[in-house]
Amino acid sequence: MSSDAALAVEAAEVRKSYLSALGERVVALDGVDLTVARGEMVAIMGPSGSGKSTLLNVLAGLDRADQGRILIGGTDITRLSDRRLTRLRRTRVGFVFQGFNLLPQLTARQNIVLPLELARRRADTARLDELVAVLGLGDRLEHRPGELSGGQQQRVAVARALLPRPDIVFADEPTGALDSQSSAELLGFLRRAVDTEGQSVVLVTHDQDAARWADRIVRIADGRATSPADVAALP
Template sequence: MTPNLSTAAAPSSVSAAAVAAESINKSYGRDNTTVHALRDVSVSFPSGRFTAIMGPSGSGKSTLMHCLAGLDTADSGRILLGGTDITGLNDAELTRLRRDRVGFVFQSFNLIPTLTAEQNITLPVALAGGQVEREWLQQICTILGLADRLSHRPHELSGGQQQRVAVARALLTRPDVIFGDEPTGNLDSRSGAEVLALLRRSSQEMGQTIIMVTHDPVAASYADRVILMQDGALVGELERSTPDTILSALSQLGA
């Protein structure tokens, strides 16, 4: 297994990271039914990079993402998002942080069918009572190939176009980080490739930090970096890898 992953992030890398975990642990259940989902995990995600998290089922990859995004809380340790320690925030503060500083792209598109593409993209800003940056919206939609689809409702869009709308929605608030949870899981291979290429482009050209959980080596190959997990721990990482290289590493984990 590739031994490149440090088990403890250096202070300088943590302070410069878009998001970082310091010795976080997470368990579910009690006594004989306890499941240790995360075991003393320390890792940092540099700003402007596209990272994939992979591992066998039950390895802790989704739990790690949920804790990093403030969707779940760690039992111990610290999580820093843009320099903010989120582990001590209450529910209301976490809600504001997710709304203002985090973007999400899920396997399901989560679009409201009665709204147009543009209205779906701008909905989080509208709900927060904010003002949409029209120039930024236009730039995002042009890059994502949505400029001529903004008046269409979800049922008038292909699956790939619907997921592009979800990506645009995530980008609109210029978040510290975008989290993707199997974002191409409901797409055919061509549409999936288009969305992954757009995520990579948003990282390379817009400086957007992206963290994606996936089981697909092809999807992970679009990332700058692949982090490997097993039994709740980080066990290795790969840089700019091919699907075959990733698949080989996963096979050593029994995935």
């Protein structure tokens, strides 16, 4: 598989298995192929236990695939050392999780800029101000997570993910803890990032309303990716 500059992510023949508590081998991913273009939003859907979150984790470099090849922005992450993989994640990958993953002792502002500080990079002040304004966080930056609503915490997590201008953002059930209005606001912002900035987003969700914001859907069943589905075909 050759690298394509128009692709944010390329994955081929990705396999991953685990040992169960009983010592049995469980196949989580069974030869998955997937590409995500630059400036594309892809929703990954499937029943519980289908492998969709495992796929997200190995695509993002949070977990290692047993076999296969994964490229992020042309870099084969399956060949990187742990140290180089950590560096790549800090600079070229953004994460948005259902549990927010904010540090409770830090303010919203400190949480947003933390990945850049860990990478020893200076935050783009204009970029930060733009994200804060669009996400409606201007009067919440000095508040700690415990002083924010769930929707506000998730918006902080989105700002943190997008501030470094990563090649791609991976979002695992980002609306699972939000009400319908907050969910629509969050997905609308991710959609605008795709349409206006050429951002790439991979969204794992069980929610058909969330999946409708994507350009296309990839369904996962028994660790295998089925043919991409048209968003318009959702009931």
